[in-house]
Structures are given as structure tokens and as C-alpha cells.
Amino acid sequence: MITPKEHFHGSDLEKIEAVYGIKKEDITSFSANVNPLGISPKLRTSLTEQIDAITGYPDREYTSLRSSIANYIKADKKHVLVGNGSTELISILVQLTAPKKAMIISPTYSEYEREISLAGGSCSYYALTESSLFQLDTKAFLKELTEEFDLLVICNPNNPTSSYISSQDLDKIFTICETKGILCMVDETYVEFAEDMEMITAIPLIEKHKNVVVLRGISKFFAAPGLRLGYAVCSDENLIHAVNARKNPWTINTLAAIAGEIMFSDTEYIMATKELMRTERNRICKQLSDCSNVKVYPPAANFVLVKILKEGITAANLFDAAIRKGLMIRDCSTFPGLDDTYFRFCFMSPEKNTELLELLFEFIREL
Incomplete structure (x- = not known):
């Protein structure tokens, strides 16, 4: 028992x-929140034909993979970062930016606090309430964003509440954060499942806000957690360069990179x-x-x-x-x-x- x-x-x-x-x-x-359809049929039938690719090293720049992602999310390829799952990218971003104090909207995924703590930072939480059906009161939240914070973490849609912040409200949040020097990290692991994804995703806002990093992966929507493939989107080219310089080379294996290209095209x-x-x-x-x-x-x-x-x-x-x-x-x-x-x-x-x-x-x- x-x-x-x-x-x-x-x-x-x-x-x-x-x-x-x-x-x-x-x-x-x-409990795992993984797509019940399993892996992409296109991937299932095509990946074995690419097995000989493991005899060579992956492209250090992952040019073809980043192009596929950029096409899928309708963003500029130069703004796309790839990593060994979104977890690696979160870890590197936190290590690089070394936030002293982060604001996290909660309840949410515990890995954010863990990474921030490992980097020597502390966390404050803005609690979503049951009385508001765990929906964010954006107007009230904006008043809490002071200069004492240098990182804001948002899971959108949020785990475990499945609530969301609209892209319209995200725009307001990013604007305030920009004036206060706060980096915004938005985890969109579950956004592709949303019926109104275009009303939620922050990716169209990155061109306007250089203080925003949007993270996604293939573990949940594409039912492939074992491949360990994640990506981030950001328009701050200096930050992109710093992340790439910090990463170990070839963190994504050849088959995972090829698999990503196949999955993102399986409409x-x-x-x-x-x-x-x-x-x-x-x-x-x-x-x-x-x-x-x-x-x-x-x-x-x-x-x-x-x-x-x-x-x-x-x-x-x-x-x-x-x-x-x-x-x-x-x-x-x-x-x-x-x-x-x-x-x-x-x-x-x-x-x-x-x-x-x-x-x-x-x-x-x-x-």
C-alpha cells in the first residue's frame, strides 16, 4: 500500500x-504528459534508412536541423539554438546569466529552482490562486516585477495547472521586464497541444524583445523523450553566441538531429x-x-x-x-x-x- x-x-x-x-x-x-499517438509515423518509417549517418560526426552548427525548426516555428534560423533536451539549455542559460534573484510563477516545474540554486541564486514565487482558477492576474503581477529580480521564469501553458498567459499579456510583461533589466525565460513545452497556440506562444514576440528566451522540446508533443532534443529561440545574438560557446560540441547525436528534421515536417x-x-x-x-x-x-x-x-x-x-x-x-x-x-x-x-x-x-x- x-x-x-x-x-x-x-x-x-x-x-x-x-x-x-x-x-x-x-x-x-x-502522469508523463506524452502524446498518446506515439512517435511520428513518418519518423518510424524513415529513420532506419538513415542509420549509416552515425558513421560520421554531426554538423557542429546543426544547420539543417535549425532550418527545419525555424520553418516549423516560423522564426529566423539565426535565432534558433539546439541542445540535448530543453533541460540542457535551461541549465546553460542559468549558468551563463547567473541570476541573483529569480521570480517564478508557481506552482510549477521544480527543475527551474534547482538550476537557479545550483548557480548560487535564490527564488521568489508568485502564486497562482485557486480562487482565480490558477489564471494569472497580469495587472497585479506587473506590480511585483521590481529591479531586485534579474530573471523571470514562466511555464506557458503551466505545469501542473494547465493554465496559460496570453501572448498579449506576455508582451506587457516582457516590456516591463525590459525596462528593469530582467531576462525572461519562457518554457513552452506544452504550447503545441493548445487549441489556440497562436494566442499563447511568445515566439512572435522575440523580435521585439531581446530579453526573452523561449524554450521547447520534443519529449511531450512528439513523444520522443529518449531522443533528448530541445531548442530555444532568442533574438539576442550575444546571448546565443555565449550559449553556443558554453555548450559541449555535438551534444545532439546524429540520429536525433535527423529525427528532429523528420518530425517537424510531419504535418x-x-x-x-x-x-x-x-x-x-x-x-x-x-x-x-x-x-x-x-x-x-x-x-x-x-x-x-x-x-x-x-x-x-x-x-x-x-x-x-x-x-x-x-x-x-x-x-x-x-x-x-x-x-x-x-x-x-x-x-x-x-x-x-x-x-x-x-x-x-x-x-x-x-x-
């Missing part, structure tokens, strides 16, 4: 095997993913909203944050019930500002989504 202090990340399938005796192959992870797969997310997000949220024992917060990404309203039931209880059926959700009580009534799950196949919803509703009724 899981204890209240045990929590599992979406990649902790081996730990779950040990605790529950369930083979990891039999677990559907609603059929991209559109199929967006349509699946749109229909399942709407269907699931409608069913959750009809249940009086839970509260659902409007999601922009491929996952949803839910609060249990029935007294005596915790997210740990629900996790335990679900994992015994081979369904893994995320207990969100470890996120600052969230208690043991919050859980998160991503949208999988319609069949698996229905299976999870049925278990959730049955569990809440039975206890």
Missing part, C-alpha cells in the same frame, strides 16, 4: 514495479495530435464538470488539474486505486500551493480516458 509520503513522477515506472508488483509494460501513464501527425487533444479535452472536461465531487480547472495543455471535493478522499487514495488498475495519475500534493486533494492527468486514447474517468467516478461514489 502506498504511504502518503510516497510520490511518483511520470518516469518512475520501475519504482512502481517494485512497490506494486505491476509490470511497467502494463501501466498506462497519465499529418501534427494535425492529428491537435485534433485528438481538442476533442478529448472538451469531452473529458465536460464529464468532469458534471460531477459534483470534483472541480476541474480549464486546461490549455494536454493535461488537466482536478480537485477532489468529497471529504475523506485524497489524491493519494485515488492514485492507489488507479495504479492497481494499471492507470497512473499524478498526485499533485508535492507542488507548492497545492494540497492532497489535487491530482493531474493527461489525455490519452479515448478508450483509456474513458477507463480512467469510470474508475474515478466509481471510486468517489463508493467511499
Whole structure:
């Protein structure tokens, strides 16, 4: 039986095997937030034909890969940086800029604070509140951006709340930060899942604001976390040069670079993913909203944050019930500002989504 202090990340399938005796192959992870369609069909059929590429070193500049990314995101190639996952780029950016004090909008991904702390900096948090459905009050937030901060970190859409800041409001935030000498780091890991991505993404704003770095990767939307490919977009050429000078050469292997080029051009797969997310997000949220024992917060990404309203039931209880059926959700009580009534799950196949919803509703009724 899981204890209240045990929590599992979406990649902790081996730990779950040990605790529950369930083979990891039999677990559907609603916690990992990975595209349920799996890898791009175009990639699956094409990558093996490129196997001989590993006999040579990758292009140090990753020219072809950066061109593919630039075409995909509609940006200038010279503004595109690539790295061994967005995690490497976050780490290098923090090391280079060495922020003394960072502002982080929370609750959110814990890796930001870890990197800032390792670089000798400290963090302050601006808390999104349940009363505002975890949506940012931009006007109030702008008043908190003082000269004491030299870095602002935004996850947009945010994990775990699945809320977002519009690009219109981001423009206001970036402008204020620019006047105060604050670098803005925007993690857009989940933005491609959003139905109105063009209303959220900060990439069109980088030409206007040199103090902005936008980060993305292929782990979630393209279901390829094992390839370790991430990229950043920034119009500050001095910062780009400094990051490239700091990186080790060839941090992206040849096959990962080729895979990126293939994935970014698979428009059929991209559109199929967006349509699946749109229909399942709407269907699931409608069913959750009809249940009086839970509260659902409007999601922009491929996952949803839910609060249990029935007294005596915790997210740990629900996790335990679900994992015994081979369904893994995320207990969100470890996120600052969230208690043991919050859980998160991503949208999988319609069949698996229905299976999870049925278990959730049955569990809440039975206890």
C-alpha cells in the first residue's frame, strides 16, 4: 500500500514495479504528459534508412536541423539554438546569466529552482490562486516585477495547472521586464497541444524583445523523450553566441538531429495530435464538470488539474486505486500551493480516458 509520503513522477515506472508488483509494460501513464499517438509515423518509417549517418560526426552548427525548426516555428534560423533536451539549455542559460534573484510563477516545474540554486541564486514565487482558477492576474503581477529580480521564469501553458498567459499579456510583461533589466525565460513545452497556440506562444514576440528566451522540446508533443532534443529561440545574438560557446560540441547525436528534421515536417501527425487533444479535452472536461465531487480547472495543455471535493478522499487514495488498475495519475500534493486533494492527468486514447474517468467516478461514489 502506498504511504502518503510516497510520490511518483511520470518516469518512475520501475519504482512502481517494485512497490506494486505491476509490470511497467502494463501501466498506462497519465502522469508523463506524452502524446498518446506515439512517435511520428513518418519518423518510424524513415529513420532506419538513415542509420549509416552515425558513421560520421554531426554538423557542429546543426544547420539543417535549425532550418527545419525555424520553418516549423516560423522564426529566423539565426535565432534558433539546439541542445540535448530543453533541460540542457535551461541549465546553460542559468549558468551563463547567473541570476541573483529569480521570480517564478508557481506552482510549477521544480527543475527551474534547482538550476537557479545550483548557480548560487535564490527564488521568489508568485502564486497562482485557486480562487482565480490558477489564471494569472497580469495587472497585479506587473506590480511585483521590481529591479531586485534579474530573471523571470514562466511555464506557458503551466505545469501542473494547465493554465496559460496570453501572448498579449506576455508582451506587457516582457516590456516591463525590459525596462528593469530582467531576462525572461519562457518554457513552452506544452504550447503545441493548445487549441489556440497562436494566442499563447511568445515566439512572435522575440523580435521585439531581446530579453526573452523561449524554450521547447520534443519529449511531450512528439513523444520522443529518449531522443533528448530541445531548442530555444532568442533574438539576442550575444546571448546565443555565449550559449553556443558554453555548450559541449555535438551534444545532439546524429540520429536525433535527423529525427528532429523528420518530425517537424510531419504535418499529418501534427494535425492529428491537435485534433485528438481538442476533442478529448472538451469531452473529458465536460464529464468532469458534471460531477459534483470534483472541480476541474480549464486546461490549455494536454493535461488537466482536478480537485477532489468529497471529504475523506485524497489524491493519494485515488492514485492507489488507479495504479492497481494499471492507470497512473499524478498526485499533485508535492507542488507548492497545492494540497492532497489535487491530482493531474493527461489525455490519452479515448478508450483509456474513458477507463480512467469510470474508475474515478466509481471510486468517489463508493467511499
